[in-house]
Amino acid sequence: MSSVAEPSSSAASGSPSKERVEVMSKAVNLMGQGKRNLICGDVPMAVTQFEESCQILAKCYGEMAFECAAAYFSYGHALLELARLDSKVIESLEAEAAAAEAEEDDDDDDDDDEEEGDDGENEKSEKDSEKDDGASSKAASKEDEGTGDEDRTDNSESLSSQDEAVENQEKPEEKDPEEDEHDAGNDVTNLQLAWESLELAKIIYLKRKDKESQLKAAQAYLKLGEVGLETGLYDLAAEDIKECLKIQKEHLNPEEREIAETYYQLGLVHVFASNHDSAVENFKAAISVIEAKIDKLNKSKEHLKDSTETTDVETVYNARTEIKELEEIVPDITQKITDTIEEKKTVADLKAFAKKEAAEKMVTMFVILV
Structure with a gap:
């Protein structure tokens, strides 16, 4: 190399x-x-x-x-x-x-x-106090005339200082554009x-063209698809996962769990991209692969059930364990299919409502103009 x-x-x-x-x-x-x-x-x-x-x-x-x-x-x-x-x-x-x-x-x-x-x-008490203050305010008005100008000067200075303080608080701190650009350049996300x-x-x-290396490349494609899903690059994510699926189909048996996982991940990408029909199609494909795997494991278990060989006993035990795991996965994917179909219907209803509302507004505008 x-x-x-x-x-x-x-x-x-x-x-x-x-x-x-x-x-x-x-x-x-x-x-x-x-x-x-x-x-x-x-x-x-x-x-x-x-x-x-x-x-x-x-x-x-x-x-x-x-x-x-x-x-x-x-x-x-x-x-x-x-x-x-x-x-x-x-x-x-x-x-x-x-x-x-x-x-x-x-x-x-x-x-x-x-x-x-x-x-x-408080309203009643304020009115009573106003009556009491009326007489005293008249007597004090003459006395206050001499100091009124000074009070107004003090008040204006106080308001001026308050305005200046507020202005200083509200004014944002200016940053150096070069500093911002430098920070953005170093901000490489995980x-x-x-x-x-x-x-x-x-x-x-x-x-490398050997089976092991190719399947590891497929796993890298799958993880790249997951990164694309996290970043919202759904088209790119779908392409990567399809490449993963292509390699897996070349080197794995059609009922392997890895293929089911890839179909499921591809379905998720289509859900986020609002490609509901494609999502349902891939979820169903994942279930088909899992069911084929369960069927194969059941046949293997049945064939070895009467054997007393240690390796055969272990094989039967492992088959039962895997069958249980797979049977627990299927209902979750089935629910995902149901949710996707409902989401598709909701989106369609919202689009129909928006279209109807827009048409009604057009009619109203036409009537007003006429």
């Missing part, structure tokens, strides 16, 4: 240096730790470990070396999961802010009701990094 870094002399002779072996061992350990942390839910730590592993392998073998592909894929996968976590946190904060705002609005309404009740009670890393993994795997 032309882009792979030239191996060291010790590596070329078949005896890698001790330092190189230690570096490679560190990269492998980081990959293992990252996978464990990803499974356990410590996604940020997994991202850090996969990133370091990528750097070590790229430095050792070259950026486009086959040895880097697995690390690139794991790094991209972890970044995708981290982006999803961040999205959930943002949604949670927005929901809390909306709830707090609604609560404040309710409190304001209660305060307004209390103030209206107090106004009725999804962007995930896409770049998964794209590298895909390109590297596609260069």
Whole structure:
């Protein structure tokens, strides 16, 4: 491979240096730790470990070396999961802010009701006090004439200073445009990094034509589709997932679970893109694959049920476990089909209502003009 870094002399002779072996061992350990942390839910730590592993392998073998592909894929996968976590946190904060705002609005309404009740009670006392103050104000008016000009001067100065303070508070702090541009340039999102890393993994795997490498390229395509789904690039996401499906159909049996998962992901993309018919079609395809897998497992289980061989007993046990898992998945996908059909009907009803409303407005305008 032309882009792979030239191996060291010790590596070329078949005896890698001790330092190189230690570096490679560190990269492998980081990959293992990252996978464990990803499974356990410590996604940020997994991202850090996969990133370091990528750097070590790229430095050792070259950026486009086959040895880097697995690390690139794991790094991209972890970044995708981290982006999803961040999205959930943002949604949670927005929901809390909306709830707090609604609560404040309710409190304001209660305060307004209390103030209206107090106004009725205070109105009478204010009228009484006005009568008492009437006589004293007349007596004091002559005395105040001498100091009136001074008070007006003081009041005008006070108002002027208040206006200046308000103006200073309301005036936004001006930012240097160059500084904003610099910040924007450095703001590379986790999804962007995930896409770049998964794209590298895909390109590297596609260069090899063996079944294992091709199927790993398919998984990279699938994850790229998920990134596209998260970023709202539905057309691109659909293309990537279709490429994944194409490779899987070439190398896997038609009833394999991986194919069912790909059909389901493609259905999700079509739901978000409002392609409801295509979504239902792919969800049904996913169910068909799962049902075929269940049928195959049942036949295998039936064939081996009377065997006492340890391996056969394990095969039967595993088949029963997988059948149970698959049977639990089917109702969820069926519900997704129902939801998609209902969503399609709702969208159609809204469009019909909007069209009818627009037509009625046109008729009203025509009548007015006539």
